[in-house]
Amino acid sequence: xxxxxxxxxxxxxxxxxxxxxxxxxxxLKDCAPGLLQDVPGVERIMRKAATVAEVHIVSGHFHQFSxxxxxxxxxxxxxxxxxxxxxxxxxxxxxIFTCSPELRVREAIRQLQQDLEAGEVEVKMLERGxxx
Amino acid sequence: xxxxxxxxxxxxxxxxxxxxxxxxxxxLKDCAPGLLQDVPGVERIMRKAATVAEVHIVSGHFHQFSxxxxxxxxxxxxxxxxxxxxxxxxxxxxxIFTCSPELRVREAIRQLQQDLEAGEVEVKMLERGxxx
Numbered sequence: 001x002x003x004x005x006x007x008x009x010x011x012x013x014x015x016x017x018x019x020x021x022x023x024x025x026x027x028l029k030d031c032a033p034g035l036l037q038d039v040p041g042v043e044r045i046m047r048k049a050a051t052v053a054e055v056h057i058v059s060g061h062f063h064q065f066s067x068x069x070x071x072x073x074x075x076x077x078x079x080x081x082x083x084x085x086x087x088x089x090x091x092x093x094x095x096i097f098t099c100s101p102e103l104r105v106r107e108a109i110r111q112l113q114q115d116l117e118a119g120e121v122e123v124k125m126l127e128r129g130x131x132x
Numbered sequence: 133x134x135x136x137x138x139x140x141x142x143x144x145x146x147x148x149x150x151x152x153x154x155x156x157x158x159x160l161k162d163c164a165p166g167l168l169q170d171v172p173g174v175e176r177i178m179r180k181a182a183t184v185a186e187v188h189i190v191s192g193h194f195h196q197f198s199x200x201x202x203x204x205x206x207x208x209x210x211x212x213x214x215x216x217x218x219x220x221x222x223x224x225x226x227x228i229f230t231c232s233p234e235l236r237v238r239e240a241i242r243q244l245q246q247d248l249e250a251g252e253v254e255v256k257m258l259e260r261g262x263x264x
Contacts, residue, residue, distance in 0.1 A: 020218055021225060025155065025258065063190050063207050071212065073205045075195050079216050080205060084229070086152055086261065093153060093260045095227070097216070126157065126256070128225045129218065 020129025021079060024105055026094040028112065030119030036085035036092055037068040045115045046083055046094075050074050053096065053108035055081070078103065092116060097128065152261030153211060156237055158226040160244060162251030168217035168224055169200040177247045178215055178226075182206050185228065185240035187213070210235065224248060229260065 035041055039062045050057055055076040062072035068088075074081040079097040086092070094112060096105055113121045167173055171194045182189055187208040194204035200220075206213040211229040218224070226244060228237055245253045 020221065020223065021216070023157065023225075025260070027260065027262075029263070058195050058203070059193055061191055061193050061205070061207060065209075071190070071207055073193070073207060073212060073214070075193055075203055075205060077197075079203060080214055082205075082212055082214070082229070084153070084211050084231070084260075089152065089261070089263060091152065091261050091263065093155075093229070095229075097214070097225070097227075099216070124258070128157070128159065128216075129221065129223050130159075131161070131221060131223065 018130065019127040020131070021097060021099040021127070022101070022105075023126045023128050024096040024098075024109070025124045025126065026096070026109055026112065027120075027122040028092040028094060028116050028118040029090065029121070031090045031092055032117040033087040033090050035116050036070065036087040036090070039064045039070050039072070042070040042072055042083060042085060045112065046072055046074055046081060048115065049094075049108040049112050050076065050081055052111045053081075053098075053103050053105055055098065055103060092118075150262065151259040152263070153229060153231040153259070154233070154237075155258045155260050156228040156230075156241070157256045157258065158228070158241055158244065159252075159254040160224040160226060160248050160250040161222065161253070163222045163224055164249040165219040165222050167248050168202065168219040168222070171196045171202050171204070174202040174204055174215060174217060177244065178204055178206055178213060180247065181226075181240040181244050182208065182213055184243045185213075185230075185235050185237055187230065187235060224250075
């Protein structure tokens with residue numbers, strides 16, 4: 001059997017992984033409002049979190065809202081990180097969606113809490129792509 | 133009382149909205165794999181969904197994985213839409229995060245199901261930024 005035929009046969013017979021991804025939804029409350037206001041600061045914090053998580057950044061895109069507030073995304077090989085900030089409520093919503101179980105996500109969340117000076121952090125983790 | 137002083141006083145006394153955003157996590161299974169493979173097709177489908185939802189696109193960024201599969205994001209004024217596809221499993225994970233309750237998200241989800249020919253769709257909606 002040729003190598004490519006064997007590979008096809010294996011694909012058909014091997015079961016898929018249990019889940020394809022993990023999605024961490026992070027609520028950061030009572031942050032320092034000044035840290036949530038502008039793109040340079042928010043982008044720096046998110047890139048640092050990505051470094052701590054040991055993900056591989058493909059591209060980053062951050063948008064400044066007026067008069068303040070930021071929406072940003074880091075597209076990563078392992079899926080994405082996003083952030084939306086509401087400085088007027090001292091709140092930021094962060095998502096970390098990964099398709100690799102080996103990443104240091106918890107450490108990244110701790111880093112975010114520290115860098116945004118969040119007084120309260122809530123974390124939910126949901127499985128994505130749970131296949132039969 | 134001057135206008136700016138009044139505005140500050142109002143800010144201090146008005147309660148924040150109940151939640152700042154809604155986050156829809158959408159699992160699309162048994163899709164047509166060919167529709168999940170490439171950036172042009174996936175981007176077109178996502179932009180159509182955004183149009184149906186009546187959101188305002190700020191920017192779009194789609195990445196082609198090799199040999200197939202796409203990760204993409206639409207940064208919108210109301211937050212974001214993301215997609216990650218696994219053509220080999222006929223699966224796509226879509227997120228719609230909005231800070232406006234007036235959007236036609238359900239219609240957008242139906243459009244996605246139709247355009248990706250998904251045999252099965254699971255939807256979760258989570259509140260983000262629920263403030264006391």
